[in-house]
Amino acid sequence: MTQPQTDFTDDQLLSHARRLSDEFSGRAAEFDLARKLAQEASDAMAHAGFYRLFVPRYLGGLEASPLVSAQIFERLAQGNAACGWVAFIAATSGSTLGSIPEDTARAIFNHPNTMIAGVFAPAGKASVSNEMSRSAVAGSGDRVPKTRTGFWAAA
Numbered sequence: 001m002t003q004p005q006t007d008f009t010d011d012q013l014l015s016h017a018r019r020l021s022d023e024f025s026g027r028a029a030e031f032d033l034a035r036k037l038a039q040e041a042s043d044a045m046a047h048a049g050f051y052r053l054f055v056p057r058y059l060g061g062l063e064a065s066p067l068v069s070a071q072i073f074e075r076l077a078q079g080n081a082a083c084g085w086v087a088f089i090a091a092t093s094g095s096t097l098g099s100i101p102e103d104t105a106r107a108i109f110n111h112p113n114t115m116i117a118g119v120f121a122p123a124g125k126a127s128v129s130n131e132m133s134r135s136a137v138a139g140s141g142d143r144v145p146k147t148r149t150g151f152w153a154a155a
Contacts, residue, residue, distance in 0.1 A: 008048075008049050008062060010064070010065070010068045013048070013049060013050075013053075013062075013064065013068060013072055014068065014071060014072065014075070016048035016049070016050075016072075017048070017050075017071070017072040017075040017076050018075055020041075020044055020045060020048060020076060020079070020083065021075050021076050021077075021078055021079025021080065021083070022079055023044070023079075024041055024079055024080040024083050025078075025079035025080055027041070027080060028080050028081065028082065031080065031082045032082070037082055037083065037086055041080075041083060042086070042113070042115070043113060045076075045083065045086065045087050045090075046112050046113040046114075046115070047112065049062050049064075050072060050076075050087040050090065050091060051087070051090040051091060051094060051112070051113070051114065051115050052091075052094060052109075052112070053069045053072070053087075053091035053094070054069070054091050054092060054094050054095035055094040055095070055097050055098075055109060056097060056098045058102070059097055059098075059102070059105050059106060059109055060109065060112075061094065061097070061109075064091075069091060072087065073087055073088045073091075086115075089117050089118075090115040090116065090117060093115075093116040093117050093118045094109070094115075094116050096116065096118075097109055097116070
């Protein structure tokens with residue numbers, strides 16, 4: 001296995017995004033009908049580094065800036081929404097590798113085509129009481145509703 005390139009410049013990443021956006025722009029119906037990206041589309045995005053945008057450098061990631069990453073996702077989505085979505089999910093999910101033991105992260109992310117996918121949306125619900133309290137914003141003195149209950153699972 002060849003090691004993935006981990007030294008792309010921002011301009012190179014954006015160039016890859018433009019090229020792949022153009023390349024896959026006419027394939028939306030195909031991807032929609034299959035309900036997945038074609039393997040070569042996923043491989044091309046992996047090769048371009050898009051699945052490693054938020055993976056720490058010490059794990060072979062790119063640690064790309066949020067601005068450049070957003071520009072990449074936007075450009076991919078302009079050509080093919082599914083490509084933009086998949087790249088976004090894979091990149092943001094890859095950021096979790098920095099918070100687990102390094103040997104475990106290396107075992108998981110041992111190939112450039114590795115994609116981690118998940119969701120980080122809170123699954124809780126807050127309710128607001130009729131009681132009011134002073135705002136926590138310094139000096140505002142505004143009265144705001146107190147949050148009575150709420151639950152968000154912590155993993």
